[in-house]
Structure formats: structure tokens, C-alpha cells
Amino acid sequence: MDSAVARDQALDAAEELFYARGIQSVGMDELRGASGVSLKRLYQLFPTKEQLVEAYLARRDERWRRRLAEDVAGRPDPRERIPAVFDWLEGWFGEDGFRGCAWINAYGELGATSARVAQQVRAHKEAFRDYLASLVAEAELPAALTGPLFLLAEGAMVTAGVTGSTQPAAEAREAARVLVAAAGQVY
Amino acid sequence: MDSAVARDQALDAAEELFYARGIQSVGMDELRGASGVSLKRLYQLFPTKEQLVEAYLARRDERWRRRLAEDVAGRPDPRERIPAVFDWLEGWFGEDGFRGCAWINAYGELGATSARVAQQVRAHKEAFRDYLASLVAEAELPAALTGPLFLLAEGAMVTAGVTGSTQPAAEAREAARVLVAAAGQVY
DNA sequence: ACCGTAGGAGAACGTTGGTTCTCTCGTCAA
DNA sequence: TTGACGAGAGAACCAACGTTCTCCTACGGT
Known part of the structure; x- marks a missing residue:
């Protein structure tokens, strides 16, 4: 899968969850589930949650x-x-x-x-x-x-x-x- | 020590720290240190952090x-x-x-x-x-x-x-x- | 066909933090 | 004097979570 596609999916999930529930109450694991992007890929794209x-x-x-x-x-x-x-x-x-x-x-x-x-x-x-x-x-x-x-x-x-x-x-x-x-x- | 005094001290520390740094980033242990009220007493006064x-x-x-x-x-x-x-x-x-x-x-x-x-x-x-x-x-x-x-x-x-x-x-x-x-x- | 690499699933690790427990000490009533 | 009780200090417990690691699979080049 293209990196750009994974990045978009990750940001789509982040936007939906962070906006709806707040940032601190959404974990990286939940983000993985919602985006379909593996943890490894997430951390390649964004080395920390803050990024x-x-x-x-x-x-x-x-x-x-x-x-x-x-x-x-x-x-x-x-x-x-x-x-x-x-x-x-x-x-x-x-x-x-x-x-x-x-x-x-x-x-x-x-x-x-x-x-x-x-x-x-x-x-x-x-x-x-x-x-x-x-x-x-x-x-x-x-x-x-x-x-x-x-x-x-x-x-x-x-x-x-x-x-x-x-x-x-x-x-x-x-x-x-x-x-x-x-x-x-x-x- | 009077319970009312402990309650005031706890709330004073909570107000100062929660307002300055946000609620989720202040732990109960830090609240104990800042208020001088022991954890046991804090939990007698407020059974949960949410309270x-x-x-x-x-x-x-x-x-x-x-x-x-x-x-x-x-x-x-x-x-x-x-x-x-x-x-x-x-x-x-x-x-x-x-x-x-x-x-x-x-x-x-x-x-x-x-x-x-x-x-x-x-x-x-x-x-x-x-x-x-x-x-x-x-x-x-x-x-x-x-x-x-x-x-x-x-x-x-x-x-x-x-x-x-x-x-x-x-x-x-x-x-x-x-x-x-x-x-x-x-x- | 074979090997090296990338990627996914999910376990594992280390820390933090809410909550509870243990141990000890001082106090006060009998 | 003694014993019960309340309180403090801090360890302990447990779950959540950010981050990393392991293992396995699939695939692309030779």
C-alpha cells in the first residue's frame, strides 16, 4: 500500500477520533484499529503521537x-x-x-x-x-x-x-x- | 486536623494545578504533595478524582x-x-x-x-x-x-x-x- | 526456486497514574 | 497503662497507554 494512502487513512481516523473524543482519550492502538494502518506503519509516518x-x-x-x-x-x-x-x-x-x-x-x-x-x-x-x-x-x-x-x-x-x-x-x-x-x- | 481545613487545602491545590496545567496532566500524588493532605484523606473527602x-x-x-x-x-x-x-x-x-x-x-x-x-x-x-x-x-x-x-x-x-x-x-x-x-x- | 526485505499482527516493555493496602505512630478513653 | 482508633507515609496493585520488538507471511529480483 502506498505510504501516502496510509498517511491519509491515519489522519482521517485521527481527525474523527480526536475531534469526537479528545486527544488524550484516544490511544494509538485504537487509532490503528480505526485506520487499518498497522502500528509499525503509524510510527514510520509519525514517530510520536504528538507529531x-x-x-x-x-x-x-x-x-x-x-x-x-x-x-x-x-x-x-x-x-x-x-x-x-x-x-x-x-x-x-x-x-x-x-x-x-x-x-x-x-x-x-x-x-x-x-x-x-x-x-x-x-x-x-x-x-x-x-x-x-x-x-x-x-x-x-x-x-x-x-x-x-x-x-x-x-x-x-x-x-x-x-x-x-x-x-x-x-x-x-x-x-x-x-x-x-x-x-x-x-x- | 479538621476535615474542613483539609478539604479547603485539597481544593486550593486542585484549583491551582488543574487550572494551570490541565486536569489530566495532574496526578493524585502531585495533588497530595501540593496540598499537604495525605492520599488517604484525599480519598475520604473525594472518593474519585472525578469527584x-x-x-x-x-x-x-x-x-x-x-x-x-x-x-x-x-x-x-x-x-x-x-x-x-x-x-x-x-x-x-x-x-x-x-x-x-x-x-x-x-x-x-x-x-x-x-x-x-x-x-x-x-x-x-x-x-x-x-x-x-x-x-x-x-x-x-x-x-x-x-x-x-x-x-x-x-x-x-x-x-x-x-x-x-x-x-x-x-x-x-x-x-x-x-x-x-x-x-x-x-x- | 531462493533469498532479502517490507509489512502486518499482536505480544512485550516500561512508565504513569488512579486507587488501595500496610505499617507505624500518636492520641485518648477506660 | 493499655488498647482501639484515626491518620500519615509510602509501597503496592492494576490497568491503560506510548513505544518497541518478535515472528511470520508475502513478494520481487536474480
């Missing part, structure tokens, strides 16, 4: 941001793209198995003990914030709007994760609309 | 909400109390050893595997949200403001935890001010 965790977060980061950006880019009007972020969040919150933000969860679990995981979480959040800043700029809105929009999105992710409801996305979208309107009035 | 975790979260919940409420109640003008929440958050974010919201962290670590911990996190967040709702009512503002204020506060806690900065509190406070002003204009 597998890093690869999981890195791949998920890339996918998560790409999916969001692709969805939002479908709106031709730049002003529509900011609410579109919250629409996309709402769809995500409603997916089967949604359990909050993988990076916030990983930070709670490993942020204090793994500097690399903490760094990946910071990088992911910074990238998301930069993306919001680019949307704000495209919409020709004041850059100061980025921070509040980011906080609303983060709050919605946390709250949706804890409560299991999609409603925080709608609340955040409406609040964002008000903030955008108020910022527009400044001109 | 100690629950007691830690419960006591911290009670203290956290009391301190916030006491601080905010110092503002005589009900309209000043909503920004006062974010002032208090800012002070908290700046404390030595601040590592984000203990409940969000606990949820990331144990929410998927411990139904009781997940329930405690939900209860804490709901109580905080209810408290914000009471402030909104006292200020005679529309109840729909509660959700956005809550999301801003949650987003600020997460972001301050991950980045180590107090700035999210100021951003959230300013956004809250704008939302309050916009809600006031509706009348």
Missing part, C-alpha cells in the same frame, strides 16, 4: 479555512461576505458530530503542556482573524471592525460547542450586522 | 461569579454595569497565571468523556448568561442584547486565553458599547 496530533491540526486547519473561504467567496457582493461567514458557521454548527472548535478544544486539553500545540492554535486563530480582516477591507469598512467580528465568531463557536445549538451563529450574525451598520454611519 | 474535579469546578464557579457580581455591583448607574463586566474581565485577563476560562478548558479536555463535567460547564455558562440578562434588564435595554454581549464576553475569554493579551476585553467592551447605543436608538 500525529500536529499533523491532524495542520491538515484540519488547512481544510477548515479553505472551505470557509470557498463558501464565502461565492458571494459576489463584498458586503455580503461578512454575514456569509456566520452563515457558514451556522451550517458547521449543525453538522452531525459537531463538538465545538477543534483548536479551542485542543488548547484546553494540551495548551498548557505542549508548546507546539499552543503555537498551532495561536497560528490558526491569527489566520482566521487575518481572513476576517481581509473581508473587512474588501467591504471597505473600518479595520477596527475586525476585532469585534472575530470575538463574535469565537464566542459563537464556543457557545455552540457547549450547548449544541446553532443559535449562536444567528445571534452573532445579527450583532455583526448592527456593528457593520454602526461603523458605516461613521462616514 | 474532586467536580468540586473544583463547583467552588470556582461560585467564587468567579460572586467576584464578578460584587465588582459590577459597585457601579451605581445600571447603564455602567455592562461595561463594568468587561472591565472586570480585563483585570482578570491581566492576572498572573491567567490561562483562559477554566470551564472552556475543562470542556475541551473532558467534555466529550465526562457527562458531568459537560453539564457543569453548561450550567456555568448559562448562569453567566442569566447574569448578563439581569444586567440588561436593570439597564432597561432590550433583552435581545443579552446574546451578543454573552458572545463577546466568551470570545474575549477564549482569545485572551490563547493569546495572553488583555486587549480582547477592550475590544469587546467597545463593541458592547456600540451595540448598546444601537439598541437604545430603536426606542
